[in-house]
Amino acid sequence: MVILVQFAIGLIFGVGLIVSGMSNPAKVLNFLDIGGIPAGTWDASLAFVMAGAVAVTFIGFSRVLKLARPFFADRFYLPTRRDIDPRIVAGPAIFGVGWGLVGFCPGPALTALGFGSLSAVIFVAAMCGGMVLARFIAHLPPVSRFVTPADPLET
Amino acid sequence: MIATPFTPLASLLGGAMIGLAAVLLMWATGRIAGVSGIAARLFPPYEDREFAGRLAFVAGLVAAPVLVRLVTGDLPAQTIAAGPAVLILGGLLTGFGSVWGSGCTSGHGVCGLSRLSVRSLVATMTFMAAGMATVFVMRHWS
Numbered sequence: 533m534v535i536l537v538q539f540a541i542g543l544i545f546g547v548g549l550i551v552s553g554m555s556n557p558a559k560v561l562n563f564l565d566i567g568g569i570p571a572g573t574w575d576a577s578l579a580f581v582m583a584g585a586v587a588v589t590f591i592g593f594s595r596v597l598k599l600a601r602p603f604f605a606d607r608f609y610l611p612t613r614r615d616i617d618p619r620i621v622a623g624p625a626i627f628g629v630g631w632g633l634v635g636f637c638p639g640p641a642l643t644a645l646g647f648g649s650l651s652a653v654i655f656v657a658a659m660c661g662g663m664v665l666a667r668f669i670a671h672l673p674p675v676s677r678f679v680t681p682a683d684p685l686e687t
Numbered sequence: 688m689i690a691t692p693f694t695p696l697a698s699l700l701g702g703a704m705i706g707l708a709a710v711l712l713m714w715a716t717g718r719i720a721g722v723s724g725i726a727a728r729l730f731p732p733y734e735d736r737e738f739a740g741r742l743a744f745v746a747g748l749v750a751a752p753v754l755v756r757l758v759t760g761d762l763p764a765q766t767i768a769a770g771p772a773v774l775i776l777g778g779l780l781t782g783f784g785s786v787w788g789s790g791c792t793s794g795h796g797v798c799g800l801s802r803l804s805v806r807s808l809v810a811t812m813t814f815m816a817a818g819m820a821t822v823f824v825m826r827h828w829s
Contacts, residue, residue, distance in 0.1 A: 534715065534716065534740060535739050535740055535743045536743070537711075537715050538712070538715070538716065538740045538741075538743040538744045538747070539743040539744065539746055539747045539750075540747065541708050541711045541712050541715065541720075541744060541747060542708070542743065542744035542745060542746060542747020542748045542750075542751075543747035543748075543750055543751055543754060544704055544707060544708040544711065544747075545704070545705055545708035545709075545720065545722075545744075545747065545748060545751070545793075546747060546748040546749070546750065546751025546752070546754075547701075547704060547751045547754060547755060548701045548702065548703070548704030548705035548706075548707070548708060549701065549705065549748075549751065550701070550751060550752060550755050550762070550763060551697055551700055551701035551704060552697065552698045552699075552700070552701020552702050552704075552705065553691070553694055553697065553698055553701065553763070554701065555752075555763070555765060556691065556763065556764055556765045556766060557765070557766065557767050557768070557769075558688070558689045558691050558764075558765075558766035558767075558768065559691040561688070561768075561822055562688070562690070562691050564815075564818045564819045564821075564822040565688075565819075565822045565823070565826060566819050566822075566823065567822070567823050567826060567827040568688075568826075573688070573690055575691045575692075575693055576693060576695075577691075577693055577694045577695060577697075577698040578698065580694075580695045580698035580699045580702060581698045581699070581701060581702035581705070582702060582796060582797070583699065583702060584698070584699040584700065584701070584702025584703040584705070584706060585702040585703065585705040585706040585709070585796075585797045586702075586706065586796075586797060586800050586801050587703070587706065588702075588703045588705075588706025588707055588709075588710065589706040589709045589710055589797055589798060589801035590800075590801040592706065592707070592709070592710030592713070592714075593709075593710060593713060593798075593801050593802060596710060596713045596714045597713070599714070601717070602713070602714060602715060602716055602717030603714055603715050604715050604716055605715075605716050605717040605718075607717055608713070608717040608718075609717050609718050609719070610719070610802070611719070611789070611799075611804070611806075613806060614804075614805060614806065615806075616805070616806065616809055619787055619788060619789070620788055620789065620806050620809055620810055621788075621809060621810075621813050622784075622787060622788065623784050623785065623786070623787030623788020623789065623810070624784060624785075624788040624795070624809075624810040624811070624813035624814035624817065625784070625788075625813050625814070625817045626780050626783055626784030626787060626788070626817075627780065627781055627783075627784030627785045627787075627788060627791060627814050627817070628784070628813060628814035628815065628816065628817025628818040628820075628821065629780050629784070629817050629818075629821045630776070630777040630778065630779070630780030630781030630782075630783075630784060631777075631781060631792075631814060631817075631818040631821075632817065632818035632819070632820070632821025632822045632825070633769065633773055633776060633777035633780070633821055633825070634767070634769045634773060634774060634777035634778070634781070635767070635768075635769075636767075636777070636778075636781065637722075637781065637785070637791050637792040637793075638722040638723045638726055638781065638782070638785055638791045638792075638793075639722040639748060639791070639792065639793050641778075641781070642722065642726065642745055642748040642749055643748050643749065643751050643752060644752075644765065644767075645749045646748075646749045646750055646751060646752035646753050647752050647762060647765050649765065649767060651767040651769070651771075651774055652767070654771055654774045654775060654778070655767075655769075655774045655775075655777065655778040655781075656778065657778065658774065658775040658776075658777070658778025658779045658782065659726075659778040659779070659781050659782035660726070660730065660782060661778070661779060661782060662778065662779040662780065662781065662782025662783035662784070662786070663723070663726065663727040663730065663782040663783070663785070663786045664727075664730050664782075665779075665782075665783055666727070666782070666783045666784075666786035666787045667727055667730065667732070667786055670786075670787070671732060
């Protein structure tokens with residue numbers, strides 16, 4: 533049941549991406565193109581996507597998070613970190629360059645697979661490669677310049 | 688570049704649907720609707736037992752155009768101008784960066800901002816600025 537519900541939620545999300553225009557990379561790039569403002573080619577639509585999404589989520593979250601627990605789970609899983617570390621800037625900076633190169637962020641890229649375009653398949657395959665690489669590096673043991681020798685006499 | 692029409696009403700409506708999906712996922716599973724996090728956790732290492740649910744969510748995303756085509760008989764324009772090399776580079780950077788920064792447009796930009804998270808605000812401003820700078824260089828520096 534919960535699996536079916538998550539499929540339906542993904543479907544609503546995806547239809548929202550299509551209706552809003554986020555699934556069209558040309559529209560995304562025209563929004564990011566602030567150099568197009570003087571020429572009149574700037575497409576401000578995506579600011580409205582953000583406004584609509586944040587307005588509904590802000591009100592919805594404040595109500596849902598007052599519930600004792602989620603409908604299909606025993607607790608809410610919310611990020612609790614508040615520190616600004618290098619990764620919270622470096623990661624989005626890298627992601628932003630990829631977003632600006634093609635016009636796809638992860639959600640619309642996945643939805644684009646259903647449009648049946650080969651370009652989307654290539655992008656998503658590379659995107660998954662990047663995700664796996666990032667998780668692999670994040671899970672590596674910490675690197676230290678100083679290691680205790682296995683045999684003390686070695687020194 | 689291809690000119691695209693300004694669509695404030697459709698974009699507001701579509702955005703509201705994205706927000707509705709984020710609220711429903713929080714209500715149902717208690718989890719953030721962050722697409723990069725959900726997609727990345729389809730690959731090992733597996734830290735919990737939510738694989739099937741995540742796969743179903745992603746399947747819903749992929750099936751959305753099929754549903755739209757069934758209902759309306761057509762799909763809106765989708766123009767991907769990038770060639771294979773740029774697609775691969777852009778995909779790698781998007782995948783790596785969104786996981787390295789703990790989220791993308793949905794996780795930070797929608798859910799994080801709605802929770803008034805300072806980390807998400809920093810992340811959102813950073814990927815917006817990086818995206819704008821990249822498009823500026825690509826379109827106006829050549």
